[in-house]
Amino acid sequence: MKQKLVIAIVSMSCFLFARLFAQELDNKLMPKFLKAEDFFDAGNYLSAIPLYKDVLSKAPHNKFVMAKLAVCYIKTRTNRDESVKLLEKLVETKDIDPKLWYYLGKAYHLTNKLDDAIAAYENYKTFKLKKKDLEDVNRQIEMCKNAKQLMQYPSNVLFTNLGKEINTEFPEYYPFVDEKENTLVFTSRRKNNIGGGRTEADGYRPSDVWISQVKNNVWDKPISAGRDINTSFDEMCVFLNLEGNTMLVYVDRGGDKYGDLYITSKLKDKNQFGKLKPLPPVINDPDKIELSGCFNRDSSIYFFVRKDNLESNSDIYVVKKLPNGQWGQPQKLPDQINTPYNEDFPYLAPDGVSFYFASDGHNSMGGFDIFKSVYDPETGRFTPAENLGYPINSTDDDMGICFTKNKKIAYVSSYRPTGIGDLDIYRIKFMDEDQPTKIYRCRLFVKDTTQILKQSVMIVATNKQTNEEYTFLSKSNGEFIMALQEGSYTISIDADGYKPYRKDFNVSDIGNIEEENVSLILQSD
Secondary structure, three states: OOOOOOOOOOOOOOOOOHHHOOOOOOOOOHHHHHHHHHHHHOOOHHHHHHHHHHHHHHOOOOHHHHHHHHHHHHHHOOOHHHHHHHHHHHHOOOOOOOHHHHHHHHHHHHOOOHHHHHHHHHHHHOOOOOHHHHHHHHHHHHHHHHHHHHHOOOOOEEEEEOOOOOOOOOOEEEEEEOOOOOEEEEEEOOOOOOOOOOOOOOOOOOOEEEEEEEEOOEEOOOEEOOOOOOOOOEEEEEEEOOOOOEEEEEEEOOOOOOOEEEEEEEOOOOOOEOOOEEOOOOOOOOOOEEEEEEEOOOOOEEEEEEEOOOOOOOEEEEEEEOOOOOEOOOEEOOOOOOOOOOEEEEEEOOOOOEEEEEEOOOOOOOOOEEEEEEEOOOOOOEOOOEEOOOOOOOOOOOOOOEEOOOOOEEEEEEOOOOOOOOOEEEEEEEOOOOOOEEEEEEEEEEOOOOOEOOOOOEEEEEEOOOOOEEEEEOOOOOEEEEEEEOEEEEEEEOOOOEOOEEEEEEEOOOOOOOOEEEEEEEOEO
């Protein structure tokens, strides 16, 4: 997934893997190879992959191309298992670039082969390294050890992919729902974005904001947030308020200013949002870069992320509205939150005290992890950051999370090999929490809806996943109440004088799960 800034990438070709380029490429392959190199040096690893693959198919022993292709796989999430195979082959050869051991460690790290990752990183340390590189590899080893520790005690959560109605083959990320789980806002780099006809420097399409509403307890086909928000450049939703009627949007439309935060609210009696308005200069400093933010229920406290320049790390700040209606001065959050590394995506949960954020510091498993702290609005204090653990966090970047009001459901974006595309949006259910039950008021009819079944019968609902059976008894007037948790069921009824009744029945707990009336019709034997 594209990060929010276009970062200048120093060409690696002049120094990385230079010793490997022992075999000359013939004149037919050289133009394609040089084009791949241009893409690689610009950070467009996605476009470089097919070119390197084609060159490698015709020059299968070229170690330089193998190394570059492996790095592209690591950078793009496209085929990390293949990057492991390529790098394992390369480190077995003589006279290799030491950096290959680092990338092999990274490939192992991202594929959860943590002991192998540590061994590869340690091999890299046997070479003479610059201080910066040594600090980096030591940090990678530390994160591998964090991952081993956290993965021993996985959280009891259930991930559900939102499916092809929401996710595509392109990246979908930064999901936000209102506290009642009726509105979903997310960011996508799909082909039918307003700027989707072109690709950016990283090979992906410009990002747009998309919106979905719950319809019949499922997420409906999303619609674009419209041209009041989206353009042919980059717009990303970074926060949706608890009522679902106001959101913050990160905007990057080129020029000298890489990014600012804007606010927009829903139009009256519509599901569309109005024109973007920039946040005040106390947040959008003209000389700095703002990345994401959130605010509390009455909009009197804003948390936001800022970095001084492209090369600096990002930190989370807070600014509060004074009694006179003016804003105070922004304050950097304490070291319970901010670290010498990067912090991003502050999120204040509906309870007003649970504070979530992303960081590649603290005890991260690898890249950004999601952390939780408890915030005291009166004193401004935070408890020490707690890693949300595995599998909410992974050895890859995990950037943001949002919760429903009851805190039993959360939404995240994640890359999983079984997903639909690059990054997909997932709904997380915390299984140790009491799960909501949906009530159905049912009536049994015969043949058509005018004839009530006037005998008491047993109704059995069998959960298809667990095979658990739930039984209900109808009254002599054909009425009964059925209470079921989310899942797929088979409803079975065997009544004297009638054909056996079998019907698949899906129960969703998305959105407002109020009581629902259901009619079941039996056929005479």
